[in-house]
Amino acid sequence: MGVTIKDIAKEVGLSVSAVSLVLNNRPCRISAEKKEQIFAIAKRRHYIPNQAARSLVTKESRMLALILPDIENTFFSSLAKRIEDCCRREGYMLLIANSNDSYEQDKNLLRSITARGVDGLFMIVSNESYQYKAKLIQQLKHLPIPYVMVDRIYEQLSCDKVLYDNEKGAYLAVRHLQEHGHTRIGCVVNTASNNGMLRLKGYKHALEERGIEYNPCYVTEGDYRFESGYEAASRLLETDITAAFVSNDMMAIGFLKKLYELGRQVPKDFSLVGYDNSLSPFVLGVQLTSVAQDPQLLGEEACRLLTNRLKDKDTPPSTICLPPQLVIRSSVEPPLHSPDCI
């Protein structure tokens, strides 16, 4: 164990409360000489103030926390870094905790992080927590510190929220394929996630707008991982689709791998649009068109909401819905031999 105020008090021959007053720069009747002596001992013996004790007094820790679902997912690790940058600029440290996309972990982390005396929280709920929405909403409602829901939100909960418009993003992707003449468009989507459901909604919306009937054979599930994109391609490429909207870049690269194995070239034989815009530099020979959700912007808005909330607890909560951007590269071309090409 490190040196305590008690140890310093003993060495300098003063009471614990006197030393505490000096080290916390509180007014007291200690001589300048003794004060100097106390600081010298604290330095020499590497005294670290006990934040647990100090938090009880100051009620402020200058520490914020972020609960995220998957630290290995490049979108979230990138977002975590942006949030941390913003926090540092505002004079806060950031503690990060990984829920492993589990409701149980969300519940436990909320409990224990709150109890550690952080000043505020960025919350990205796990996908599993959508099944336990009512319970988690109760827990969040009674959280003793301010918090912001980031990226994945509960519409029913009244609190500060910031997210990207997922439905709009998918709509932009599919419309782009349609504008190049594609009508038989595959879709790889994760309907276990709320954002995935919204992306499917965007896909359907773009079809409806052009009077194209929804064909369930063209839609398949993926879990946002590389392998599931590869497997989704195996299923979808047995149909007559000429293009696909794959709802994240990691799966799009799995999809590309399958296309490559089948000898089908992008964009000559097949068109593809991804989501996240996170992995394009890794893809050799293919410039993937993708829907970008800038983690920088999301992180900055989240940080702004939370730090404002810390300053002013009484303004009504706000929801910020950021517009995604379609980043057009060369992975989309008109379909081969297509009579209805625009």
Added chain:
Amino acid sequence: MGVTIKDIAKEVGLSVSAVSLVLNNRPCRISAEKKEQIFAIAKRRHYIPNQAARSLVTKESRMLALILPDIENTFFSSLAKRIEDCCRREGYMLLIANSNDSYEQDKNLLRSITARGVDGLFMIVSNESYQYKAKLIQQLKHLPIPYVMVDRIYEQLSCDKVLYDNEKGAYLAVRHLQEHGHTRIGCVVNTASNNGMLRLKGYKHALEERGIEYNPCYVTEGDYRFESGYEAASRLLETDITAAFVSNDMMAIGFLKKLYELGRQVPKDFSLVGYDNSLSPFVLGVQLTSVAQDPQLLGEEACRLLTNRLKDKDTPPSTICLPPQLVIRSSVEPPLHSPDCI
């Protein structure tokens, strides 16, 4: 603010210390009926025990911390996830903090995380902290909690350490290229990092063993990012090298991109070995041979060292040096028109 013990005491009509004894399951003379009443109020009003206050009493938080240099680097985010998995199995929560590869952040995080009353620490120092080694060693030496240095270590510091053998890994990579007949082998390395220096040492070791003179024109710097691999390739591919050892996969993919642009195929025209074995599934058309450092194993060993240390403070510290594995894929072939091909 949440409900406090004081609020509960007021509602139930007992003293604060009586309520505290009940909620902490300490022996006391409160009636079973009153006890039940206290727990019921605590539940109804969503009472969360103040961990700051509790830590002062129990001296144990069941919380560990991990300081890492770059949460966006896939090796570290993957390692963080593995460490978190192990901690959870052992009944600990993990808090993660990102130092952004800065000494200033290492220093501040060490101070503030220690003060938050975590039980122990996994420390991956920033690259910058190698320039401030003496200072950081002093700070670590006086840390009031047990810690383990992970992946990047200070040899001078007596503490628990776990790392991969970087010199050996590079040696295996270069020897593999030599065994396929390559003698003019490029090297992309980050000498600003300790592990990079060790990888360069391994490269030189393999050359020496074959009596090949070290040619500084074949060696260039990279900072572990995609772009720097691409730029390193621009420089090295103007020499007469027939193969390259690129000291992480991210740079190897940048290197591949340049090869691709120049119309040179791997492995037909050029052989390549990477490091980390982290990105191979993303590379289309190229199966990259790479040196694997399994984050799972590193995380497990780190966790074992720290939890053992928490149980027994007196055993002498140990250093575990894990052997890297060369994962052979198809990115290495004998050089074209090479008379000295084996």
